[in-house]
Amino acid sequence: MLSSYEKIEQDPNYQELVRRRSSLGWTLSLIMLIIYFGFILLVAYAPKLLGTPIGTGVITIGIPIGLLVIVSAFLLTGIYVSKANSNYDPLIRKIVGANQS
Amino acid sequence: MRKLSCLLVTSLVCFPTFALAAGTIDGGSKQAVNWAAIGMFIGFVLLTLAITYWASKRTVSAADFYSAGGGITAGQNGLAIAGDYMSAASFLGISGLVYTSGYDGLIYSVGWLVGWPVVTFLIAEQLRNLGKFTFADVASFRLGQTRIRVLAACGSLVTVAFYLIAQMVGAGKLIQLLFGLEYWMAVILVGGLMMIYVTFGGMKATTWVQIIKAVLLLFGATFMAGAVLYEFGFSPEALFAKATEVHPKKIAIMEPGSLISNPLSAISLGLALMFGTAGLPHILMRFFTVKDAQAARKSVFYATGFIGYFYILTFIIGFGAITLVSTDLAFLDAGILEKTKSGIAAIKGGSNMAAIHLADAVGGNLFLGFISAVAFATILAVVSGLALAGASSISHDIYAMVIKGGNADEQDEVRVSKIATLFLGVLAIILGIIFENQNVAFMVGLAFAIAASCNFPVLVMSIFWKGLTTRGALIGGFLGLTSAVIGVILSPAVWEVTLGFAKGSAPVRLDNPAIFSMTLAFVGIWLFSILDRSARAKVDRDGFDAQFVRSQTGIGAAGATAH
Numbered sequence: 084m085l086s087s088y089e090k091i092e093q094d095p096n097y098q099e100l101v102r103r104r105s106s107l108g109w110t111l112s113l114i115m116l117i118i119y120f121g122f123i124l125l126v127a128y129a130p131k132l133l134g135t136p137i138g139t140g141v142i143t144i145g146i147p148i149g150l151l152v153i154v155s156a157f158l159l160t161g162i163y164v165s166k167a168n169s170n171y172d173p174l175i176r177k178i179v180g181a182n183q184s
Numbered sequence: 185m186r187k188l189s190c191l192l193v194t195s196l197v198c199f200p201t202f203a204l205a206a207g208t209i210d211g212g213s214k215q216a217v218n219w220a221a222i223g224m225f226i227g228f229v230l231l232t233l234a235i236t237y238w239a240s241k242r243t244v245s246a247a248d249f250y251s252a253g254g255g256i257t258a259g260q261n262g263l264a265i266a267g268d269y270m271s272a273a274s275f276l277g278i279s280g281l282v283y284t285s286g287y288d289g290l291i292y293s294v295g296w297l298v299g300w301p302v303v304t305f306l307i308a309e310q311l312r313n314l315g316k317f318t319f320a321d322v323a324s325f326r327l328g329q330t331r332i333r334v335l336a337a338c339g340s341l342v343t344v345a346f347y348l349i350a351q352m353v354g355a356g357k358l359i360q361l362l363f364g365l366e367y368w369m370a371v372i373l374v375g376g377l378m379m380i381y382v383t384f385g386g387m388k389a390t391t392w393v394q395i396i397k398a399v400l401l402l403f404g405a406t407f408m409a410g411a412v413l414y415e416f417g418f419s420p421e422a423l424f425a426k427a428t429e430v431h432p433k434k435i436a437i438m439e440p441g442s443l444i445s446n447p448l449s450a451i452s453l454g455l456a457l458m459f460g461t462a463g464l465p466h467i468l469m470r471f472f473t474v475k476d477a478q479a480a481r482k483s484v485f486y487a488t489g490f491i492g493y494f495y496i497l498t499f500i501i502g503f504g505a506i507t508l509v510s511t512d513l514a515f516l517d518a519g520i521l522e523k524t525k526s527g528i529a530a531i532k533g534g535s536n537m538a539a540i541h542l543a544d545a546v547g548g549n550l551f552l553g554f555i556s557a558v559a560f561a562t563i564l565a566v567v568s569g570l571a572l573a574g575a576s577s578i579s580h581d582i583y584a585m586v587i588k589g590g591n592a593d594e595q596d597e598v599r600v601s602k603i604a605t606l607f608l609g610v611l612a613i614i615l616g617i618i619f620e621n622q623n624v625a626f627m628v629g630l631a632f633a634i635a636a637s638c639n640f641p642v643l644v645m646s647i648f649w650k651g652l653t654t655r656g657a658l659i660g661g662f663l664g665l666t667s668a669v670i671g672v673i674l675s676p677a678v679w680e681v682t683l684g685f686a687k688g689s690a691p692v693r694l695d696n697p698a699i700f701s702m703t704l705a706f707v708g709i710w711l712f713s714i715l716d717r718s719a720r721a722k723v724d725r726d727g728f729d730a731q732f733v734r735s736q737t738g739i740g741a742a743g744a745t746a747h
Contacts, residue, residue, distance in 0.1 A: 088729060088730040088733040088734070089729075091733050091737065091739070092729065092733060097733070097736070097737065100736060100737070101736055104736070107305075108305040108306055109305075109306075111301065111305050112301070112302055112305045112306060115298060115301045115302060115305075116458075118298075119294070119295075119298040119454065119458065120451065120454060122294060123291075123450050123451060123454045124447070124450075124451075126291055126440045126450065127446075127447035127450045127451075128447060130439055130440035130441075131439065133287075133439050133440055134435075134436075134438060134439025134440070136438075140421045140424075140425070141421065141424045141425045141428050141435060141438060142420065142421055142424055142438070143287075143438040143439055145287055145290075145438065145439055145440065146287070146290070146424075146438070149287070149290040149291070149293075149294055150290075150496065152294045152298070153293065153294060153297055153492045153495060153496060154492070156297050156298050156300060156301050156488060156492060157488050157489050157492045159301045160300065160301045160304045160484065160485045160488045161485060163301075163304055163305055163481075163485075164304070164481055164482060164485040167309075167478075167481055168478070168481075168482075172478055175736075175737050175738065178737050178739075179737060179738075179739055182739065
């Protein structure tokens with residue numbers, strides 16, 4: 084039998100899980116939004132800035148910036164997943180364990 | 185012959201004016217019959233049919249059919265998600281966009297990718313913990329079942345329908361070009377294989393078709409990008425220098441061009457791409473195929489990696505095509521070259537063929553055949569995922585939960601989903617043929633706008649906001665759905681290009697309506713929820729706490745079935 088959700092809500096492990104996961108999830112979402120819309124606004128308002136060549140070559144700073152947005156999406160996802168695997172899953176196991184009888 | 189603007193490339197939709205300029209496929213220039221391509225394609229079809237046969241022996245219960253019994257691993261699901269998402273449109277369309285405009289293609293790739301982190305942070309685990317087969321399971325978890333299921337099914341089916349038509353028309357055109365097959369035969373072939381995979385093999389067969397396709401596509405794209413870099417001694421600088429030298433736009437291909445003219449339009453499109461991804465029913469459905477929330481989370485991480493890597497490759501492939509295809513007379517149409525003096529404009533078959541010609545340039549006929557077969561496999565994998573999502577909406581949400589009130593016999597439910605698949609397949613074939621000569625480029629953009637404006641707001645609010653009520657979700661969701669559809673009809677892409685009204689007469693000056701349709705949906709959901717004083721509203725709000733505990737911990741979540 085599982086105990087009721089009210090009991091789980093009182094579990095300090097549960098409260099910690101919700102606090103940590105929510106703050107990380109929303110923070111990372113916000114970071115992704117800022118990075119992406121920052122990029123879009125650069126494209127919209129400062130295309131010439133992105134067209135500035137790096138050094139003497141033809142590669143412009145827009146190329147690494149665009150690639151960095153792609154890489155950042157992957158890295159942010161990686162940060163979340165590694166945090167969740169190492170911190171949240173043990174908490175979830177404790178909560179499940181404590182509320183099973 | 186009428187120009188078939190930018191078809192296969194449904195993904196270009198979102199910047200219709202640009203897409204029109206970029207991606208014309210000239211239906212007149214069919215490729216010569218390529219036996220290597222046909223051989224490899226037949227090999228792929230036989231392999232997938234064998235897998236379908238294998239899967240059909242193991243698809244008995246409803247859980248097997250909808251979610252492969254929850255028995256897919258995180259790694260497999262990551263590949264399958266990537267296979268579901270990387271359409272022929274993104275492969276050929278984005279490399280074609282880079283071919284004609286350089287940097288602008290990268291802006292696209294970025295937009296298609298950034299929705300994935302949001303899916304990971306806010307949706308994937310909660311979805312797995314709360315739902316069973318469709319995202320409507322989650323949206324209706326504590327709300328009025330009937331009404332929310334109908335809303336979610338409408339959102340799903342409309343999204344799936346537009347996406348599917350766009351893929352079918354694109355598939356017909358592409359296969360016509362690659363294999364020299366008649367358009368209607370190509371559409372029937374795609375629709376027929378899709379029906380076989382889904383009806384007999386359900387989610388298991390669909391998943392494996394997507395996995396195989398993802399592996400083939402990633403391998404093919406890696407080989408091509410590697411071959412291009414090899415030509416330039418692995419120096420990106422040398423590649424870009426040569427590209428700016430031979431491209432008529434010269435150095436301008438290294439910076440944003442005409443793609444984004446209106447900042448508001450750019451932001452609106454950005455919203456649709458980012459949040460649309462988190463509302464696509466065929467993608468959301470994939471999270472139910474793994475055993476738990478942890479696997480769901482990991483699978484999006486893998487998928488994000490595969491998809492991001494793939495988009496970086498398409499950028500290299502596009503630049504490779506500028507240097508190796510636009511300079512080689514074998515790939516150019518002499519007549520157009522005479523007129524325009526531009527190798528970019530003169531490419532045989534239109535810019536969407538850039539990656540295909542590049543395969544020939546770097547790998548000869550055999551590799552050309554391989555890439556052509558991969559492009560076909562890609563279409564099959566995507567339409568199968570769509571058909572399964574549409575069929576699930578009909579059988580699970582409408583038939584089992586609404587009509588039978590949750591008491592449907594399991595075997596009846598599976599039978600209904602198979603019938604629904606056949607119905608959707610026939611419908612897709614008919615619509616694919618009807619829309620042959622129409623400009624369907626706006627349809628994927630519309631699908632993303634609807635997903636972002638109806639499916640996503642209802643889903644995310646139901647997971648996170650205690651105040652949400654059935655009435656609020658229903659009104660807000662339908663406001664988002666209808667305003668997205670109306671916004672697209674009144675946009676330049678449909679009003680001027682498809683409906684043929686005068687240029688500049690479109691009432692809405694946005695290529696994608698997401699900025700106002702999403703706002704309308706969220707405001708509608710919020711307003712009609714807080715004003716809701718009905719008895720049902722109390723039940724809705726009271727149900728939140730228990731739902732939230734389950735969404736966080738997975739206690740009570742649907743488990744994997746035994747194997």
